[in-house]
Amino acid sequence: MYKLVLASKSKVRYEILSKYNVNCIVEHSNVDEEPIKQSLLNEGATPEIISKNLAELKANKVSQKLNDSLVLGADSVIDLNGELISKPENRNQAFNILKKLNGKMHHLISSACISKNGSMVWNYTEKANLTMKKFTDNNLKEYLSKITDEALYAYNVYQIEGEGRNLFSKIEGDENTIMGLPIDKIKKYIESLQ
Secondary structure, three states, X not given: OXXXXXXXXXXXHHHHHHHOOOOEEEOOOOOOHHHHHHHHHHOOOOHHHHHHHHHHHHHHHHHOOOOOOEEEEEEEEEEEXXXXXXXXXXXXXXXXXXXXXXXXXXXXXXXXXXXXXXXXEEEEEEEEXXXXXXXXXXXXXXXXXXXXXXXXXXXXXXXXXXXXXXXXXXXXXXXXHHOOOOHHHHHHHHHHOO
């Protein structure tokens, strides 16, 4: 059995791997994402390309230090008509993001990359389409008041597995992908190595 290293601070991603019986240890990549996102945006990169690049960067960085280990890096972004929407840094930003998404369909893009000895050996990106119901500002503030800081900053602006499900009129895509990890494809790849 391959031992997987998860290059992420995400508790949700770790929980998904555990739920699907993928043994892993956690080694944070400590990649500073914002300057990388900005540089890629300046070059005209799409949200999907940014997600793929960040997942690969996280996996490669950790795998350089761990010989012969399979390292999983992952990244999720929101694509609203080609505009990259990142995780909020405070509640005011979270409210503004929800206002932007209000009543609209957006894509949630989750990328996964597995690296070994500092180089990518596998990657996969999956999209889910989410259509948010139309809410008043007060509805959105009320929703945010129910979400803890930890959950708010860890799960983009909505928790699809909790309160966030009620924000949407339509969800098309795999729930694990929406939570940040296309686990079915990751498992298939790991099983193909055995």
